[in-house]
Amino acid sequence: MRHATAATETMENNSFTVTDLYKICAHCERLSKKDLGVRIPRPLGNGPSRFIPEKEILQVSKVDPRAQSIFEDAFAALGRLDNISLVMGFHPQYLESFLRTQHYLLQMDGPLSLHYRHYIGIMAAARHQCSYLVNLHVNDFLQVGGDPKWLNGLDGAPQKLQALGELNKILAHRPWLLTKAHIEHLLKAEEHSWSLAELIHAVVLLTHYHSLASFTFGCGITPEIHSDGGHTFRPLSLSQYCVCDIANGNGNGNDLEERRSSHQVRGRRMVSGEVEVLMERMKQLQECRDEEEASQEEMATRFEREKTESMLVATAEDEECVQSRDVSRHFEDPSYGYKDFSRRGEHVPTFRVQDYSWEDHGYSLVNRLYPDVGQLLDEKFQMAYNLTYNTMAMHKDVDTTMLRRAIWNYIHCMFGIRYDDYDYGEINQLLDRSFKVYIKTMVCSPEKTTKRMYESFWRQFQHSEKVHVNLLLMEARMQAELLYALRAITCYMT
Template identity: 90%
Template sequence: MRHATAATETMGNNSIIVTDLKICTSCERLSKKDLGIRIPRPLGNGPSRFIPEKEIQVSKVDPRTQSIFEDAFAALGRLDNISLVMGFHPQYLENFLKTQHYLLQMDGPLSLHYRHYIGIMAAARHQCSYLVNLHVNDFVQVGGDPKWLNGLEGAPKKLQALGELNKILAHRPWLLTKAHIENLLKAEEHSWSLAELIHAVVLLTHYHSLASFTFGCGITPEIHSDGGHTFRPPSLSQYCVCDIANGNGHGNHPEEKLGNHQEVSGEVEVLMERMKQLQECRDEEEASQEEMATRFEREKTESMLVATAEDDECVPSRDVSRHFEDPYGYKDFSRRGEHVPTFRVQDYSWEDHGYSLVNRLYPDVGQLLDDKFQMAYNLTYNTMATHKDVDTSMLRRAIWNYIHCMFGIRYDDYDYGEINQLLDRSFKVYIKTMVCSPEKTTKRMYESFWRQFQHSEKVGGHLFFVSLQCFGPCL
C-alpha cells in the first residue's frame, strides 16, 4: 500500500472521523485505515436480507416515489427501511405513511406516548424487535416514562388491561367476545372510552400486520438502531478491500442460480393455465350453495393440516418478552374435537358496519383503512413474472379467501375448491407462516415461493397478505 494523505470525514451524526488514506498498489484505488476510533459498520447489505441491495436504490426511483420519500423524511426526520422496501409500490406507500402519520401524530383519543407504547405491545406479540426498538425511541421522544419500558408490569393498569385483547387479536382473533370489550369499557378503575378503544384496536392490528411485513420482507435494522451495526472490522481474508467493495469473494455461484432457474421454468405458465381452466368451468356451471359450504368446510379442515414452517417454538428475547404478560401463539381455530362457529362475512361486513363505526368514533380513520384495504385488494399491474396483460384477480381472491379461511371467515359466494387448484401446499405453508407466525419466516422460504416473479411482485404480495391480516380483525 502506498501512503497518500490524511483526511477527516463528517458523518451523519456530525462527528468527525479521522482516517489514513492509502492507495492500493494492485488496483490504484483509495482505501482507509482506522486510526483507533470506533466506527460503526452496518451489519446488513441494504434495507432487506432477502432482496439484493441493487434492487432497492433510492437514486434510481421515479420522481413520484422520490417526492414521497422526501415528505416522509421531512415529517419523521428519517427514512426507515420499511418505507424503502415498500417504495416498490409508491401508491400503497403513500397511503401507508398517511395512515400511520394520522394514527401516531394527528389529533385522536389517545395521548402520543400511549400510541407508541401500544405499538410496542403489538410488535412484541410477534417478537418483532425491529418495530419494538423503533417505537421505544419514539416513546421516549414524546415524553413517555422510561420506567414503563422495564416491562408491562411497570406500565399503567389501563395499558396492562389491554394485554388480553392484544394477544387475542394477534394470534386467535376468533376468540374475541363481547365480554372482552365490556371488561375494558366497564372496569371500575382505569376504564377505556369507546373512542379510545377503537384507536387502540386500530393501532394493535396495524402493528400486528406490519410485523408480518417486516419479517416477510427480511427488513434489516438501520445502522443507528440496535442490531443494525457492529464495531468489528470486516473480514478481508485473502481479498483486497477493493475486491470486497465490488462484491467479489462473497460466494457468488452462477451455476447455482442457473440450476434454480431451470428447476422453476414453466411454473408461471402452469399457474396461468389453471386459472384459465377454472374460469372456463365457472362459465359452464356454478356449484350449489350446499356444495360451496361443503367445500369451505373441507378447506377449513385441510388448513389445520398445514403446519407453519420450522414448526417449533421461537423463544423471544427479554427485550421483547417484557412487553407482554404470557407466551401465547397461533393455534388452529377449529382443532379436532372442538367446534368454532364460522363467521359469515354477509352477517357483518366492513362496508356495512365496521366502516361507519370506526369513522364515527375516530373520524377519518375509517376512510383511511378503507382506502388501504381497497388498494391492497386491487394491487396489480396485470403482470405475472415476464407475462403482461394477465388478469390476476382469480389468484388474488384465492389468497384473500384462504387467509380468511384460516381465521374462520367465510364468503358465501366463493367456491373454495379453487384454492387447492391455485395454491400448492408449499405456498400455503408460506402464507400460514407469514400471517400466523411471521417470526418463523426465513430467507429460504422467501426465495422458494413465486420463484420466477420479480421482487416488486413479491413485495406486492406481502402488502396484500398483511392488509388481510389487519382486515380480518377489523371485521
C-alpha cells in the same frame, strides 16, 4: 469523509436520491477509528432485506419518480427512511397510502396520547417477538416524553395499558375468541376504564402492528445501522468497502459473483413453467365458472373443507421460536399462540361476512368513533387488494383478479371468515402447498418465517411481486382482526 460530504451536498441542493438517503441513514464504514478517534459501526446485513438483493431495492426510485418523491417526503417528515418504507417502495401507490394512515394513527389528533400510541405499538409488535418494530417504537416512545420505567416490562406500565394485554393476546393469535365480555371489561372497569373512542384507536393500532410484524418478517426486514441488532464494531473479514459502495453497485467480487449465481439459479428454475401452469389453471377455473355455478350448499361445504385443511398446514415445520428477553417483557403469557390452537384441534366458528362486513358495518363504526380513520383504512385495504400491473413474472396483459382474491380469501378462511359468493374450491387449484405454508406462517406465526420459505414459493416471480403478496397478506390479516374486534364492540353497544 468523501461519501458523507457528497451526501450532505445533495441534501443542500435538494436533489438527493434514495441511494443518497440510504447513505445518510447509514454510517460510512470508511470513516475509520484512526480518522475520528471513535469506534465506527458497520451494518450487519447487506441492505434493507435479508431476502431481497439490496441493489434491486435501491434502484426503485431511479425508475419511478413517484417513489423518489414519497421517499423524500418521508425523510423530511421523520428525519429517517426506514427499511420497511424502502421495501414497500416497490409499490409507491400503496406506500403512499400506508404512510398517510400510519402518520394519522401516530401523529395526528386522536383519542390517545402520543406516548400511549407508541407503547401500544410496542405491545403489539412484541406479541410476535418483532424486535425491529419494538426498538423503533421504544425510541419514538422516549422522544415524545414516555416514562422509561414503562419499558422495564408491562407490569411497569399503567393499569389501563396492562388491561389491554388480554385483547392484544387474543387479537394477535385467536381473534375468533373475542367476545363482548372482553370489551365490557375494558369499558366498565372500576378504575382506569377506556372510552369507546380510545378503544377503537387502540384496536386499530394493535391490528396495524400485528400485521406490520407479519410484513416485517415476511420480507426479511433488517434493522437500520443505528438500531439494536443493526450494526457491529468488528472489522470486515473481506475487502474494505462500505454500504455506500454497495448502494452504488461497487461491491466486492464475491458479492457480485453470488448475485450472478443467484440469477443463474433463478433462470434455470424458470424452465419448469410454473407460471404457465398457474395461468392455465386460472383460465380453466374461469371457464368452469362461466359454464356452471355451484349450489350454496356445495359452496358452504367447500369452505368448511378448506377451513379444516388450513388448520392442518404446518407453520415453518413447527420450528420453535426463541423468545427475546428484551421483547417478551412487553407482553404476558408467551406460551399463548396460534400453534396451541392447531394442536388442540379446537373448532373455529364460521364468521359470515354477509352478517358483519367491513364495508357495511366496520367502516362506519370506526369512522364514527375515530373520524377519518375508517376512510384511510378503506383506501389502504382497497389499494392492496386491487393493486395490479397486469403481469405475472415474464408475462404481460394478465388479469390477476382471481389469484389476488384467492390469496385474500384463503387468509380470511384461516380465521373462519366466509364469503357466501366465493367458491373455495378455487384455492387448492391456485395456491400450492409451499405457498400455503408461507402464508400461514407469515400470517399466524410470522416470527418463524425463513428465507428458505420465502424462496420456495412462486420461484419464477419477481421480488416486487412477492412484496405485493406480502402486502396482500398484511392487509387481509389486519382486516380479519378488525372484523372480530369491531363485531365484539358492536355487540356490546347493542
